[in-house]
Amino acid sequence: MKRRDEVLVGLMLIITVVVGVAGTVWLARGGLSSGYPMYALFPWGAGLKNGQPVLLAGVNIGFVSKVELVPNGTLLVTLAVNNEYKIPTGTTASVEPNGIFGDQLIALSPKLLVTTYLPERDTIPTGKGSATTGQVLSKADSVAAEAQTIIAAVRAEFVTDGGITEIRKAITELSALTSQLGTIATEQSRELSATQRQLRATLAAVDSSVVDSTLRAFRTSSANLAQLTGDLEKTRAQVSSILFKVDSGSGTAAKLLNDPVVYARMDSLLLRLDALVADVKANPRRYINLRVF
Amino acid sequence: MLEATWRAMHGAVRNTLTSVGVYGYYLRDIVRSTRETDTWPRETIRQMRVIGVESVILTIIVAAFLGGVTAFQTRFQLFPGVQVSAVGLISRQSIVLELGPLLTALVLTGRVGARMTAEIGTMRVTEQIDALETLAYDPVAFLSLPRVLAALVMLPALTMLANTAALVSAWLTLILATDVRTIDYVEGLRIAFTPFQVVYSLIKATCFGGAIAFVCSYQGYIAKAGAEGVGQATAKAVVITSVSILTLDAIVAAIFAPFVQA
Numbered sequence: 001m002k003r004r005d006e007v008l009v010g011l012m013l014i015i016t017v018v019v020g021v022a023g024t025v026w027l028a029r030g031g032l033s034s035g036y037p038m039y040a041l042f043p044w045g046a047g048l049k050n051g052q053p054v055l056l057a058g059v060n061i062g063f064v065s066k067v068e069l070v071p072n073g074t075l076l077v078t079l080a081v082n083n084e085y086k087i088p089t090g091t092t093a094s095v096e097p098n099g100i101f102g103d104q105l106i107a108l109s110p111k112l113l114v115t116t117y118l119p120e121r122d123t124i125p126t127g128k129g130s131a132t133t134g135q136v137l138s139k140a141d142s143v144a145a146e147a148q149t150i151i152a153a154v155r156a157e158f159v160t161d162g163g164i165t166e167i168r169k170a171i172t173e174l175s176a177l178t179s180q181l182g183t184i185a186t187e188q189s190r191e192l193s194a195t196q197r198q199l200r201a202t203l204a205a206v207d208s209s210v211v212d213s214t215l216r217a218f219r220t221s222s223a224n225l226a227q228l229t230g231d232l233e234k235t236r237a238q239v240s241s242i243l244f245k246v247d248s249g250s251g252t253a254a255k256l257l258n259d260p261v262v263y264a265r266m267d268s269l270l271l272r273l274d275a276l277v278a279d280v281k282a283n284p285r286r287y288i289n290l291r292v293f
Numbered sequence: 294m295l296e297a298t299w300r301a302m303h304g305a306v307r308n309t310l311t312s313v314g315v316y317g318y319y320l321r322d323i324v325r326s327t328r329e330t331d332t333w334p335r336e337t338i339r340q341m342r343v344i345g346v347e348s349v350i351l352t353i354i355v356a357a358f359l360g361g362v363t364a365f366q367t368r369f370q371l372f373p374g375v376q377v378s379a380v381g382l383i384s385r386q387s388i389v390l391e392l393g394p395l396l397t398a399l400v401l402t403g404r405v406g407a408r409m410t411a412e413i414g415t416m417r418v419t420e421q422i423d424a425l426e427t428l429a430y431d432p433v434a435f436l437s438l439p440r441v442l443a444a445l446v447m448l449p450a451l452t453m454l455a456n457t458a459a460l461v462s463a464w465l466t467l468i469l470a471t472d473v474r475t476i477d478y479v480e481g482l483r484i485a486f487t488p489f490q491v492v493y494s495l496i497k498a499t500c501f502g503g504a505i506a507f508v509c510s511y512q513g514y515i516a517k518a519g520a521e522g523v524g525q526a527t528a529k530a531v532v533i534t535s536v537s538i539l540t541l542d543a544i545v546a547a548i549f550a551p552f553v554q555a
Contacts, residue, residue, distance in 0.1 A: 005341075009341040
């Protein structure tokens with residue numbers, strides 16, 4: 001019985017030690033065979049620590065096994081790369097954010113169509129990483145600050161200075177105007193409808209035979225009017241010819257109108273006729289000697 | 294009124310100091326009893342079996358549920374944008390640094406500590422301890438020291454098994470019931486891991502084991518006569534041990550937490 005206790009206790013302790021040691025080694029080094037080491041140099045403050053994943057073109061090929069602080073401002077990072085993976089020549093290493101809580105990973109970016117590989121324990125050149133979480137947060141902070149400024153300006157413009165009140169007033173007035181326009185449109189529509197109905201009734205009341213006769217009469221009148229217009233044109237031409245002759249001074253009428261001598265004679269004649277009429281009125285017997293029988 | 298308050302405070306302080314003093318005497322007796330090398334080694338082996346081997350199944354079952362629930366809850370409390378490997382990291386840190394040793398100790402307080410107090414208390418009330426003293430046997434070397442040594446050794450062992458069982462259970466839960474893949478979980482387990490985190494867990498377990506054995510054996514040792522006395526001693530032992538474990542947990546965390554960081 002005593003020996004059985006010792007065996008059981010011993011067995012349990014051995015199992016515990018083996019499990020503990022093996023688990024610790026597996027977590028810390030990835031197992032007894034933790035792949036082969038590669039190295040990379042990054043500046044201080046890269047946020048690297050043991051256990052962070054190493055990705056080759058997005059595929060997890062190992063983890064960070066050691067981070068050493070070098071006094072010249074760099075971190076010497078040892079990468080434990082699984083034996084089944086080789087790193088192509090020309091690959092660059094960069095520190096990339098892993099999630100949004102500031103965790104990091106090491107991303108290896110290989111060159112395409114390269115068939116040669118870096119030897120074990122070589123140092124992978126450092127490439128340019130993407131923006132870190134800190135940089136993204138800094139940018140977000142600046143954006144937030146600008147947004148706050150804009151919001152303050154908008155608040156001052158719309159709230160403090162009464163912009164919203166004016167907008168509400170304008171909307172109210174616009175609403176009233178829209179209502180009035182609607183009323184007018186309704187009224188116009190009603191009137192147009194009435195006019196349309198009246199027109200339709202009028203059109204319906206028109207006799208087509210009367211319209212035909214009216215049109216014929218209208219055509220006849222038009223023909224007559226055209227003839228009259230032609231006659232008037234001829235008359236106008238004749239009158240123009242006469243007027244031209246009168247203006248040019250040729251002919252009797254022209255002379256009658258244009259010759260001052262004729263005017264003087266006519267004036268003299270009229271004076272003499274006035275004198276004669278006056279004499280006739282004064283002395284009718286001198287000129288009219290009427291005898292009956 | 295003022296005098297009564299003063300007397301109450303005086304009595305409380307005196308009782309506390311008395312308790313600390315008798316615990317100190319008991320610790321002194323345990324240390325002294327290490328000289329009785331004919332008495333305690335064999336009993337220690339037996340107590341290691343009782344405390345350790347016989348508690349393995351219970352410990353693993355509790356740890357398995359603990360790990361599964363921790364991982365499951367962690368996965369579904371993550372909001373979008375957080376890398377899934379955080380589940381492994383949070384599960385490992387929760388289990389190894391805190392829940393593994395603490396829950397193992399609390400479970401063993403009920404299973405081992407209560408049994409310890411009841412055994413020694415029964416021996417006290419049936420005057421078996423007096424008989425040992427009459428036979429020139431050191432009862433502390435026979436009853437207390439083996440239990441304390443066994444607990445100091447077996448609690449870390451059980452905690453190691455509990456941590457392993459909880460992490461394996463967490464892994465199984467995640468790959469069977471969630472979208473977390475093995476590679477994500479393993480990646481999270483390895484982030485910021487240092488071997489000292491395991492040592493930290495074992496330090497806690499050692500302290501808890503010592504507290505369980507020391508307090509429970511003492512409460513049994515001073516149990517009053519009668520079945521009721523044993524019952525009261527057992528209940529008191531479980532309460533004091535649980536509070537002591539939580540207090541030690543805080544103290545160990547305050548001392549060693551800065552060294553745990555990767």
